[in-house]
Amino acid sequence: MNETDIFRALSDPTRRAVFEKLAAGERNATELREGFGVSQPAISQHLAILRGAGLIRERRAGRHVHYSVEPDGLEPLFSWIERHRAFWPARVDRLKDLLREMDQ
Amino acid sequence: MNETDIFRALSDPTRRAVFEKLAAGERNATELREGFGVSQPAISQHLAILRGAGLIRERRAGRHVHYSVEPDGLEPLFSWIERHRAFWPARVDRLKDLLREMDQ
DNA sequence: CAAACAGATAAGTATCTGCTTATTTGTTTG
DNA sequence: CAAACAAATAAGCAGATACTTATCTGTTTG
Incomplete structure (x- = not known):
């Protein structure tokens, strides 16, 4: 929520790319993973950090979790x-x- | 010079505080150190990182080095x-x- | 020119980060 | 309800980060 968290969250290129992908529209974790040569847990961890910085939100739908940009993040x-x-x-x-x- | 360097440089609270101090006007390394409970080399290292990110510039004057914000940084x-x-x-x-x- | 000074650099260290594989939790569906 | 699936969590690890003390380089000045 604070500046440090936000700068830190956006300082990682993969995480910034994930955020940019979300800026284009809601995606679930599996969709977000596409194109990055990185494991499923890695994406999950990046999402947790973006969420912790208040930059994204999640919407649970069954076994899927849909992520989107937090408008005022x-x-x-x-x-x-x-x-x-x-x-x-x-x-x-x-x-x-x-x-x-x-x-x- | 790139986004990653800039976000990384600003993700550290001490470094951000140094940058903010410089935004108020040119300072030398010793003046910048005041108020932070941190060693002289630590400040010197922070300044090197801010400089590497293109956020600040330096002006040598004798044995002093005056730092200031890089306007387009x-x-x-x-x-x-x-x-x-x-x-x-x-x-x-x-x-x-x-x-x-x-x-x- | 020697001593003091401003600052950078070296080297070492504890902690943090980003990743991995393995496992767990929860949901859906044949 | 068992197997498949989506995602999170756990644990471990190599490399990065932020700091320290010690030392070096260069400048000034008594």
Whole structure:
């Protein structure tokens, strides 16, 4: 949920690729595994970390678990960027406004 | 320079705090060390990682080395966010425009 | 120029990470 | 209900990470 968890979760290329795949739409763990040369437990562990960072959610359906992006999951990352508006005075004020709109 | 390096560099709380301190203005290694209960080599190593990720730059002045934020260092992170416009269709199209402006 | 200083580098270490295989839990279906 | 299936968990391991102390390099200054 915090910045460290989010940065850490996204610092792994496989995990970032999984997240990006989910950004294109809901997938179950088996579908997510396709294309990665990695074991089923590895994907399961990556999903647990993404979930722990608040970036994805799961929806159980029988023996399948469908994963999808948590819509506001990246919000702490946006906030962190915004907090640098001291350094990018005008630029990030605009970003701030944009992010506020996104919340609606 | 790539996304992985940037996410990794920012995933450490101490390193993120150093970066944030630099966002407030140029500092040398000794000044940066203040407030962290950490050895001089530790800070030096953190700075090397931030530098390797393209997030900070250094300016040598005698026996001092002054560090500052690399203005476009976070650009790959912004681009990565932007690349999710498939998921936030309208929202991120706006962000895209904003980032284009920022490039000018 | 010797002593002090700023910072980087070396080397060692405990802990963390990402992976594996093996096993477990729970669900579906012939 | 047994076999197959989807996914999580356990345990172990090689490599990475963040730190330490010790040392080195380079700069300044009394």
